[in-house]
Amino acid sequence: YSYLNNQDIVDTYAQLLTTEELLFQASEALGFPVRKGQATAKQVDDTKFVVLTVKDPDPFKAATIANGLVSIMISQNENLQSVQFAAAEKNLQDRIDQAEEQIATLETQISQISDEMLQSQIESVQLQMDDVQAQVNNLKTDMAQIYPGSLAVENIADLKSLTEDLESLTEEEIAQLTAYQTKLDEITPILELYQEIYTELVVLGQTTGASNQNPTDLDRLKTTLNLYQQIYISSINNLETLKLAKAQNTPTVMQVETAAKPTVPISPKPTETALLGAAIGLLITAAIVFLIEFLDDTLKTPDEIKAILEVPVIGFIGELKQSSKKGEDALGVYVAKNPRSPVAEAFRSLRTNLEYSSVDNPVKTVLVTSSRESEGKSTIAANLAIVEAQSGKAVVIVDADMRRPKVHLQFSKPNRMGLSDVVTGKLGIDDVLKTYDQVENLSIITCGTIPPNPAELLGSERMSQTLKDLKMRFDVIILDTPPMIVSDAQILSSKVDGLVYVVIPGQTRAITAMRPLEELRRIESKVLGVVANKIPRNRDYYYGGYNYYSPYSNHYSYHTESIVPNSEIDMDSKKVTPLGSVFEKYQRRDADKQN
Structure with a gap:
């Protein structure tokens, strides 16, 4: 459910550690202000580790801020992942409950075939189909607001093929778009099944012409029951798939090393600064001399x-x-x-x-x-x-x-x-x-x-x-x-x-x-x-x-000029x-x- 590889994920967390929202929450939690620019995060080369550096005149505050930022980010990450999958799980569970009710009703109605039952069944399917159709329309509307080109996408595979076109979107927008497409892929087959059920009910209801032909009504009810059972099984499978994806795609963020109070300041360092300044000045001087010599097109020797x-x-x-x-x-x-x-x-x-x-x-x-x-x-x-x-x-x-x-x-x-x-x-x-x-x-x-x-x-x-x-x-x-x-x-x-x-x-x-x-x-x-x-x-x-x-x-006497x-x-x-x-x-x- 994400197009981010491991490198992108690490870079994302490194950026999250220095966002203004996280700094604001850290200021609220710690009781003193954490200013932008105090914290910098950088990935350790060829690893999935991120080093967080905090600068503060007070060494104790520097360590406290570093630990606080990591703790708040871990908590935020867990909340974000929980919210991302909660809505999808709820929709699938509702779909399973509805299928169970329909299955139970159909099993009861198989022995009580009547025109009234048929009409009631059609109305029930109509309501359920309208509800699913409304969800599909809402999802497409939400996707179109994020990326208009998503209206031409039919499934999650097509959306992944648009990775280059999605570079202009933020990571949060890409994640929302992916979640919407996933839900749409789950609901669309269900809508098609409802439509097939509705078609079966309407067609069979029109062609029987009589309500006392029990064998035909019985076949109709059994067919509908079979379709609801497929919906139920499909919803169960989707729910399990979602839970598996949740377990696989939830990045685990943990604090490897707790920040300790530093004993030696990182700045200022007068000796190193002076040497660096001298080196830079020497390089600039050499560059200027080289540039002057390069641009000088006069005859010299x-x-x-x-x-x-x-x-x-x-x-x-x-x-x-x-x-x-x-x-x-x-x-x-x-x-x-x-x-x-x-x-x-x-x-x-x-x-x-x-x-x-x-x-x-x-x-x-x-x-x-x-x-x-x-x-x-x-x-x-x-x-x-x-x-x-x-x-x-x-x-x-x-x-x-x-x-x-x-x-x-x-x-x-x-x-x-x-x-x-x-x-x-x-x-x-x-x-x-x-x-x-x-x-x-x-x-x-x-x-x-x-x-x-x-x-x-x-x-x-x-x-x-x-x-x-x-x-x-x-x-x-x-x-x-x-x-x-x-x-x-x-x-x-x-x-x-x-x-x-x-x-x-x-x-x-x-x-x-x-x-x-x-x-x-x-x-x-x-x-x-x-x-x-x-x-x-x-x-x-x-x-x-x-x-x-x-x-x-x-x-x-030879070289001295005799100026007369x-x-x-x-x-x-x-x-x-x-x-x-x-x-x-x-x-x-x-x-x-x-x-």
Whole structure:
């Protein structure tokens, strides 16, 4: 009479122990309030035992509440089971009593056949049949109120097949529905027997036509008697079956162990709580670090830059220090003012890599750009021009960024006349050339008047002719262009010998850096390599990207940056020899020895 298996029964009792109704009854019985949340029940794994835990500041009350809840639940369970089967037993017993009375009456009437007796019998059966029919209707109505789909169920087997559909009902509703269907299965056969008896009485009464045919009446009464005897036997069997089911389906709940007054509190436990908190904090911190690392899609290491961008890394430029209040705009002459710094040597290494990037076709025009703003492309272009000039070459740096020009700020030059004036034909190259007194062989062409159509101006034939004229006069031409978020650099890339792409490890996103390079490959522009800029000093590739420099980490004179004040520097009086020239001197000496 229940669809609950052993596991479900144990879980049900565990829930019953903490219901508000049970807690209320425990409060009434114990004389003090039992609050919700004080008691928790949990099944012991792989057993039918339930452990009841009660928390209370008073250890005596905790034990009392635990024992009281178990006692009340056992009592409730017995009452519930008794009520569940009592109504069914009463109905069956009434049916047996009625059958016994009818059997006794029929046995008496067998010898006293008459029309009046027949009519009386029909009326009696009619009343009994109506009574049974009313019970059937009431049961179906009660079932329909619980679950409308039960009207299509014919027996208990069909109801069991609807187990999945009954998941939305509570356990109490399922139990009531099952009990109603069981009663209905017991009453329906009885109703059918009554209907058969009624049919027999009515048919036989109509067909005899006379009341003095004793043999026919006698057969009728014997048939009716036989049917009542079947009702009696069926009711007896159903009653015995119900009693057996009651014995089998009544779960036995007993208290295995009595709750005793605890001697040690379960909380608080400061040491365990502190350790647990520390462990959870450590896990949360590790999870946050992992999440940040997982979501970080920036380019971080040289190997990662080379693998993702598919372009060699030709330069590693560390973070630059500047004592000037002008900030980043004054970093363009950093190499000139700090010739012995590791960053200056990194620019010389970049210069050497550019020279060997195309041995057969020397690179004379170099375009410097980046994927986005504030990646230091102007600073890279200015310092690269300085180290190229320090090697004895005639160098010109051209500010081709006609949107946000920076070269004039890097070298502290006016920007009234410049490249835009040359391209438009207003001035000649000699009119806009400027020099930087602190570095020989270095010329500067600033942006000049900012035009309304910089892309068209840079892509014009006049711009191409200007570059050809500069190639005839200078050994190296460095062009500072806007970042690749606009088309200016892309337009100029087809007019130069090569392009240098600036990224910042840890800041430049991979997808942001990849897209411009794809555009450059599409138009077959030559990308000489990537320059990793603003490398933090704690990175092992800060000193030019080579571990070769690490043995000198304890040499203060080599690694300490000589920050020269921003005032005018008399290079002749100071006699500062560029570090790159020293290295080249020793290289030439070694070559002469080998020859």
